[in-house]
Amino acid sequence: MTGLTYEEAVKHILNTEAIFETTTAQVAGVNFRVFKNIPTDLRALLQASREPQDDGKAEYLVFQNQRxxxxxxxxxxxxxxxxxxxxxxxxxxxxxxxxxxxxxxxxxxxxxxxxxxxxxxxxxxxxxxxxxxxxxxxxxxxxxxxxxxxxxxxxxxxxxxxxxxxxxxxxxxxxxxxxxxxxxxxxxxxxxxxxPDSDFAIMYSSGTTSDPKGVALTHRGAVNAVFTWLVQAAIAPLINPPDDPNAEKPRPVTMITTPLFHVTATHPGFLLSLPAGAKVVLMDKWDADTAVNLIESEGVTRFVGVPTQSADIQLAAQKNGKRLETLAQVVAGGAKRPAAQVGDLAQAFPLAEIATGWGMTETNAIGIGLSGADYVAQPGAAGRLFPPLQEMLFLDDDGQPVAQGEVGEMTVKSPCNMRCYINKLDETSQAMQDGWFKTGDLGYIDSDGIITIVDRKKNIIIRGGENIACLDVEGALHQHPAILESCAFPVPHERLGEVVGAAVQTRSGMTITLEDLSEFLSTRIARFKTPEHLWIQTTPLPRGATDKIDRRALRSQCIAELGLNT
CATH class of the missing domain: 3.40.50.980 (Rossmann fold)
Structure with missing residues (x-):
């Protein structure tokens, strides 16, 4: 059986499945395209999900010895x-x-x-x-x-x-x-x-300011995000028809390994499992050998984690001689997967679809994604914009759309966008206008609708999927009496993607070591934000034309000393 194109599959599902019918809703004076027939809030989502969960009888949650x-x-x-x-x-x-x-x-x-x-x-x-x-x-x-x-x-x-x-x-x-x-x-x-437009959650996201930002997420936003992912699940077999369409499909079993205080775990992990009729296998801390054993014993079909964890289970499975044949999907979220890892994973897990997803706390984790052969062919790409609710523009510094193929700031409109940053009116108004959210990521879209992310406008370090604001690190560094000025930046790391690096100028007659600094920072910022590489100088850090520290030039200079590519 020949599969449909992506566009044909989307059109078919939207025209034939009543649950995915859309309408227009006005939220805070802005019109959005929304799903018409879905639950209106998370309590209603729980109630409606009882049927796909075998009328409540299905084993739903596994955690250590609890079921x-x-x-x-x-x-x-x-x-x-x-x-x-x-x-x-x-x-x-x-x-x-x-x-x-x-x-x-x-x-x-x-x-x-x-x-x-x-x-x-x-x-x-x-x-x-x-x-x-x-x-x-x-x-x-x-x-x-x-x-x-x-x-x-x-x-x-x-x-x-x-x-x-x-x-x-x-x-x-x-x-x-x-x-x-x-x-x-x-x-x-x-x-x-x-x-529906009240806040179900506040989650914190590190931004370019030193203080984390409380992201207000609504019931409407979360539930519409969940059903956007369900559209992706519905179109998948239309694009790649199974060899035997009459064969009984195994029950979906998803593994949650990332922290539940992040949207990668709560949204495409937990919330999506409810109406999908999936079982959830929950881990409290990451251990690749434990994860491999659970995948095998619980029949996990869908693994969602940061790219580091995908690489870890590949190595652990090979070490333990496990094939993990139940895995149907290995998804990376929270950070970009290194392109070289995509082909390796596809080879290691030939029965699984290797996938990537991009979303933000501010978008209820919904955004873009790519999987299967398309992803293997374009491992550096981020994916297509998930239909049918989202719109995306690529804007220049003046806020004007750029031409197809040109780099611009990715700016998205959907009912899944956050309500606001709490207590931060200026930051909210800068990030959101008329329902459009400026993501701070730079990218471009090609003629096939494939989006590639090339850089971040924001000074953010993504360490194993954990966002770290450079100014947050710098604010803590400046509390040390020996440090006159500092600049934090991401340093490439084979396993975690990025770790924190910092260059500092010390005060006259004062010295500092990385060990001293780590101990000093231990009660001031979380351990994952502490610099793992430190460059120390007694002269001022390099400046650009506007007399601001030239973060890019400084980062390139420091990383070159490590023999790494930026």
């Missing part, structure tokens, strides 16, 4: 909604924070908070106490659920910020998540009205 059916998972969510409402008085639009590594409790809390119209504030589990202080003050969240490690970091803030801390670990010196759940018996769904 949840879909109904059991939803029952725990509903128990927590009553706890939040009755014990803590949480109302629609209130903000409740979660600070923990990956675990079922985090997913239960995320959906319970959003199911009563409140907003889940995701706190980066790697943040220091000071970084946690900033986000809690920024959101004014007073109720915080935290595991043992994060509880220790939060306790110095408890009295100062008047926090109610609820523990989810073993050392629970405050109300316990488990205790609260054990005494609650009600499992009926909450009935509070949810505004």
């Amino acid at each position: 949840y059916s879909y109904d059991a998972f939803c029952n725990d969510i509903n128990k927590m909604t009553h706890v939040l409402q009755d014990r803590f008085g949480i109302k629609p639009r209130d903000r409740v924070a979660v600070a923990m590594s990956n675990c079922p409790e985090l997913l239960i809390l995320m959906m319970a908070i959003s199911s009563i119209g409140a907003t889940c504030v995701f706190l980066n589990a790697w943040w220091t106490t000071e970084e946690l202080r900033y986000a809690l003050q920024d959101t004014d969240a007073k109720v915080v659920f935290a595991d043992d490690t994060r509880s220790k970091r939060l306790q110095p803030l408890q009295d100062e910020l008047e926090l109610t801390l609820i523990g989810t670990g073993h050392a629970q010196p405050h109300p316990s998540f488990d205790d609260l759940m054990q005494v609650e018996t009600r499992t009926e769904w909450p009935t509070v009205d949810i505004d």
Whole structure:
């Protein structure tokens, strides 16, 4: 059977599948194309997903020695909604924070908070106490659920910020998540009205400023993103028909390995699994050998992780003699996969489709993607814009569209875009105009609709999928008494893609070492932001024509000393 072209497949699905019918909705005075027949909020998405999850009977979530059916998972969510409402008085639009590594409790809390119209504030589990202080003050969240490690970091803030801390670990010196759940018996769904354009979550994204930006994501944005990915799943067999169209397909099983405080895990990992009828295998920390064993034992069909993790499972599978034949898709998100890795993965996993996805916290993770033969043929490309809701322009420095094939700033419009950066009116107005979001990424589109990303306008380092603002690092460096000025930049790294490098000018008569600096920064910024390469000089850092530090020239100079290519 001959497959359809990409355009033909999209047209067929949109014309024949009622769930993908579109209409127009006005949000904050701007008209957007949206799906007409999908759930309006995350609670409704949970309810509608019971049918594809074998009417609730399917095994849904696997974590270490814990296993949840879909109904059991939803029952725990509903128990927590009553706890939040009755014990803590949480109302629609209130903000409740979660600070923990990956675990079922985090997913239960995320959906319970959003199911009563409140907003889940995701706190980066790697943040220091000071970084946690900033986000809690920024959101004014007073109720915080935290595991043992994060509880220790939060306790110095408890009295100062008047926090109610609820523990989810073993050392629970405050109300316990488990205790609260054990005494609650009600499992009926909450009935509070949810505004589709209210915030279901605030997630933090590092930008070009030193402070992280709280990205407000709405129910409408998240659910429309989920169904945009479902369109991709629906068109795939039309483009590449199976050898036996009557053969029974295995149940989809997705593995979540990246932190749940990032959209790569919450959106195309967790939220997409619900209506897709997929089982979720959740890992709390990355270990390639463990991942390979879980893929084999749980029959994982879809692996989504940062490019580093794709390379890790390839090596671990080869080392352990595992073929991982259940894998049907190996997807990279959170950072660009090195082009050389694409062919290697396709060879290592011949039964799997190798894919890449580009999206941002600000877009609810939706954006562009490429997979299969198209990706192998163009491993440096980012992909096609996912239909049917999104629009994209490539703009020059004056905000005017550039010609096809020319490089411009990727600017996207869709109902999936964020509502705003909280408490940052200037940054919001600079990034968003009339529904269009300026991504800060530079790219171009070819005649086949394939987009290639060539650079970032923003000074961001992406270390293993984790965004790091250069100014965030520099702000911490300037706190050291020996440092007069500094400049942070990405250094290529074979496994992580990029790591943090920094050049500093020291004050007269003062010295510093990388080891000294790492110890100094340990309580000021998260460990992953700490420079792994340091260049020290006593003269001023190089300047450009406007007397600003010439970051590009300095980076090229420093990296050349390592014998690496920029």
